[in-house]
Amino acid sequence: MTLLRxxxxxxxxxxxxxxxxxxxxxxxxxxxxxxQGLAAMTAERYRDVFGFPVQDYYRRxxxxxxxxxxxxxxxxxxxxxxxxxxxxxxxxxxREALDAFxxxxxxxxxxxxxxxxxxxxxxxxxxxxxxxxxxxxxxxQEGDSKVSRGRELMKDHSIEPETTVLIGDTDxxxxxxxxxxxxxxxxxNGHQSGERLGHVGVPVAASIGEAAQTIxxxxxxxxxxxxxxxx
Numbered sequence: 001m002t003l004l005r006x007x008x009x010x011x012x013x014x015x016x017x018x019x020x021x022x023x024x025x026x027x028x029x030x031x032x033x034x035x036q037g038l039a040a041m042t043a044e045r046y047r048d049v050f051g052f053p054v055q056d057y058y059r060r061x062x063x064x065x066x067x068x069x070x071x072x073x074x075x076x077x078x079x080x081x082x083x084x085x086x087x088x089x090x091x092x093x094x095r096e097a098l099d100a101f102x103x104x105x106x107x108x109x110x111x112x113x114x115x116x117x118x119x120x121x122x123x124x125x126x127x128x129x130x131x132x133x134x135x136x137x138x139x140x141q142e143g144d145s146k147v148s149r150g151r152e153l154m155k156d157h158s159i160e161p162e163t164t165v166l167i168g169d170t171d172x173x174x175x176x177x178x179x180x181x182x183x184x185x186x187x188x189n190g191h192q193s194g195e196r197l198g199h200v201g202v203p204v205a206a207s208i209g210e211a212a213q214t215i216x217x218x219x220x221x222x223x224x225x226x227x228x229x230x231x
Contacts, residue, residue: 007215009159010101011150011182012132013168014112014119016190017208019126021081021088022046025191028080032073038062047193052113052172082118086125091189093208098131100212110135111153111166111176113146133157146172147179154180165215167208174200185211 012018015025022043030040038061041049051057055070063073101108109132112119116137123129136153138146153159161181166173169190177184185203187210188194197204205211 006163007101007104007106007165008163009165009182010106010108010215011153011164011166012108012110013166013170013173014110014114014123014137016169016192017167017173017187018090018094018110018128019085019088019122020091021085022191024081024084024088027084028077031080032076033061033063036063036068044193047191048196050191051170054113078118085118085122090126090128091187091208093212095128097208097212098128100216102131104216107133107157107159109133109153109157110137111146111150112137113172114138147176150176150180167211167215169197171196171200174202177202183215185214187211 015021026041026043026046029046033040041061049057049060051060054074055065058070058073059065098108110119110123112135114122114137116135116139119137120129120135123132123135129135134153134157136146136149138149154161154164164180165183165185166177166180167185167187168174168176169187170192173186174184185205186197186200187205187208188197189207194204194206203214205214
């Protein structure tokens with residue numbers, strides 16, 4: 001359990017957390033499954049099986065990597081996904097949460113498993129790139145762990161773990177937060193189901209607004225000196 005004396009830094013995940021891209025993901029991955037002779041996924045099925053690294057998630061879906069490479073899967077996926085990304089909306093409550101953290105004096109960052117150029121371009125299209133001190137993504141499109149980029153973010157900006165919270169939508173975000181030594185709140189309307197997230201052992205919010213309230217204090221559990229218990 002991490003005690004936050006004051007939230008000075010908020011690190012946001014992107015896909016499924018800031019942006020509501022679930023329908024686009026399904027439209028991008030289902031044709032791949034059909035080409036492999038596998039059944040298309042519903043949103044419910046996707047949220048029950050998705051995880052990181054993405055290659056392991058494809059294996060759970062039955063993809064045979066003796067027949068297709070992860071590089072080929074990533075290229076095919078993003079051939080559909082990237083053009084549609086600019087039409088995906090922010091999740092409800094994102095702009096209000098960004099405002100609330102700004103008013104609380106917190107610095108805000110994005111840490112994503114998306115390729116960094118695409119990440120920055122999409123944040124710009126959404127009109128929120130300038131809301132963040134920096135946006136860190138990966139150097140490729142294969143969706144593996146973002147722990148190392150998180151460590152670089154923390155070092156580059158001299159971020160104190162004890163006053164930092166990460167907001168995400170997957171169990172991997174909780175793993176990243178644990179590796180970085182920061183607090184974490186997960187939202188249950190992203191890429192993994194609330195039922196799955198409930199087994200992770202960290203606070204889970206139904207929405208961005210509820211997550212912001214948890215972090216900033218409404219409904220918080222306090223330590224002996226008013227410190228927020230976030231993880």
